[in-house]
Amino acid sequence: MTPPPPPPLSPNPRQSLAASLEGRLIVSCQAPPGDPMRHTGTLVRMALAAEAGGAAAVRVNEPEVVAATVAAVGLPVIGLWKDGDTGVYITPSVRHALALVEAGAAVVAADATARPRPDGSTFADLVAAVHAAGAQVMADVSTFHEGREAAAQGADLVATTLSGYVPGSPRRTEPDLALVADLAAAIGVPVVAEGRIATPAQAAAALAAGASSVVVGTAITAPTALTRLFVEGLPG
Numbered sequence: 001m002t003p004p005p006p007p008p009l010s011p012n013p014r015q016s017l018a019a020s021l022e023g024r025l026i027v028s029c030q031a032p033p034g035d036p037m038r039h040t041g042t043l044v045r046m047a048l049a050a051e052a053g054g055a056a057a058v059r060v061n062e063p064e065v066v067a068a069t070v071a072a073v074g075l076p077v078i079g080l081w082k083d084g085d086t087g088v089y090i091t092p093s094v095r096h097a098l099a100l101v102e103a104g105a106a107v108v109a110a111d112a113t114a115r116p117r118p119d120g121s122t123f124a125d126l127v128a129a130v131h132a133a134g135a136q137v138m139a140d141v142s143t144f145h146e147g148r149e150a151a152a153q154g155a156d157l158v159a160t161t162l163s164g165y166v167p168g169s170p171r172r173t174e175p176d177l178a179l180v181a182d183l184a185a186a187i188g189v190p191v192v193a194e195g196r197i198a199t200p201a202q203a204a205a206a207l208a209a210g211a212s213s214v215v216v217g218t219a220i221t222a223p224t225a226l227t228r229l230f231v232e233g234l235p236g
């Protein structure tokens with residue numbers, strides 16, 4: 001009797017998530033404090049629209065919104081938890097990170113700059129805790145050095161999110177494609193281009209610079225900021 005065929009190899013979830021994002025768009029569905037769009041049901045609808053439009057994943061703020069998005073949307077959810085707006089405010093502690101995993105985030109995005117974290121932990125502590133809980137980590141960095149360190153500390157993805165937004169990182173109006181290119185040439189984990197990508201051409205340029213995927217937020221999901229841009233562009 002011929003033996004039964006071996007069971008199919010179980011896919012490595014880490015590799016399969018990275019593969020599902022390769023060359024694709026991630027939509028950041030967030031709204032700042034006080035914005036009329038900052039409403040869980042509204043943010044979930046933004047994520048559904050991103051899914052309908054062909055996005056590969058969504059990036060979502062706060063555990064409650066992560067949980068509601070996971071329940072309604074069939075895409076991987078990259079969760080972050082913004083707490084405050086100075087210093088380390090994107091998923092600043094291990095507690096914040098684990099709350100996002102508990103809410104169903106497949107990936108936790110967290111500040112991976114060298115600045116002190118409020119719970120005294122290191123970025124490596126956060127990576128270890130998130131991995132032990134079964135999720136992956138996207139390191140939000142502002143410089144090449146931080147990106148290389150984050151990869152060495154076990155980050156699964158490195159994103160240019162904080163370039164231009166921390167002390168010592170010059171304010172910019174354009175995406176930091178030089179940082180994308182430098183990181184992509186130097187580190188062995190996927191580099192995500194994020195921050196000020198405002199057009200499809202800029203998204204394509206980010207991929208050409210070596211990004212494995214591209215996050216777009218404001219240009220897709222921020223009607224208040226976009227309205228203001230048009231209003232300020234009018235004469236008088």
Ligand SMILES: CC(=O)N[C@H](C=O)[C@@H](O)[C@H](O)[C@H](O)COP(=O)(O)O
Nearest residue numbers: 028161165195196197216217218219
């Ligand atoms: C610096 C910071 O706190 N960035 C945040 C990170 O989650 C969001 O406010 C941005 O909207 C997001 O990075 C996407 O960028 P853009 O909206 O430029 O496409």
